[in-house]
Amino acid sequence: MEEKKAFGWAFIGTGTLAKQVAKEITASGRHRIAAVYTRNPEKCRAFAEEYGAVAAGSAKEAILAEGVDGVYVVTPHTSHLEYLRMKGTKAKLFLPFYHGANAVTLKRKGAAAERFAGYGGYLNEFDLAAGEIREGLSESRYVPHKATLEVMEILDECRRQMGLVYPFD
Numbered sequence: 001m002e003e004k005k006a007f008g009w010a011f012i013g014t015g016t017l018a019k020q021v022a023k024e025i026t027a028s029g030r031h032r033i034a035a036v037y038t039r040n041p042e043k044c045r046a047f048a049e050e051y052g053a054v055a056a057g058s059a060k061e062a063i064l065a066e067g068v069d070g071v072y073v074v075t076p077h078t079s080h081l082e083y084l085r086m087k088g089t090k091a092k093l094f095l096p097f098y099h100g101a102n103a104v105t106l107k108r109k110g111a112a113a114e115r116f117a118g119y120g121g122y123l124n125e126f127d128l129a130a131g132e133i134r135e136g137l138s139e140s141r142y143v144p145h146k147a148t149l150e151v152m153e154i155l156d157e158c159r160r161q162m163g164l165v166y167p168f169d
Helices: 017-029 041-051 061-063 077-084 122-134 143-160
Strands: 007-012 030-036 070-073 102-105 114-117
Touching: 007 017, 007 061, 007 122, 017 030, 017 041, 030 041, 030 061, 030 122, 041 122, 070 122
Parallel strands: 007 030, 007 070
Antiparallel strands: 102 114
16 A cells, blocks of 8 residues: 655744644654745744744745645734635645534533543644545535634624724734
């Protein structure tokens, strides 16, 4: 049986979540970071060096870089629509809808902590996305772009009602 080559990801964003996800998925050997972009050039270079990736000068450059099979957008959700509408990106965007933890611990007042097993962390989500992209799908059959954007609209309304404003808004 022929072994598949590691799926090449472009990461748009290099923050805490990007670092956590990159570490988990590359450890499997089934995924690699091929290109990265973030607005801060120093952070971009450091992330790229850590994973042997190309440090791109723009999101589009990262998305279209050699060896990129899919794109993980790990930036504030207000920028996601910009990437969805970008021309020439080969329909390989992966916008995270949710992430699973390896395990969740709940502690109720006055009770012992309860630990619940998760579904395997980020790796299963990335395996699913890689498979769907390899099939030629431009969005997930399980979580289409529309569902992601609808959730973000609901969260935006919650933030509005609470008066929560982020610096990038």
